[in-house]
Amino acid sequence: MLWNRQYGGAVQVLDTGNDKVFAFRRHREGNVVQVVVNVSNAAQRYTLPGAPAQTLGAWHYVIGKQPR
Secondary structure, eight states: OOOOGGGSOEEEEEOOSOTTEEEEEEEETTEEEEEEEEOSSSOEEEOOTTSOOEEEOTTOEEEEEEEO
């Protein structure tokens, strides 16, 4: 699902409300994976569309599968 070119899933960059937290979602054929990365050396709060605010530790990341 995270392959490139014609085999890869479409990428959607997500607004986190925090420039130190980068997030994206990829989906293909009913499969979805979401990645959130804190690119700073301090804990950061962020909010994804339709979700409550969360905190991610310094340099931490979250990778999760989601139903589409």
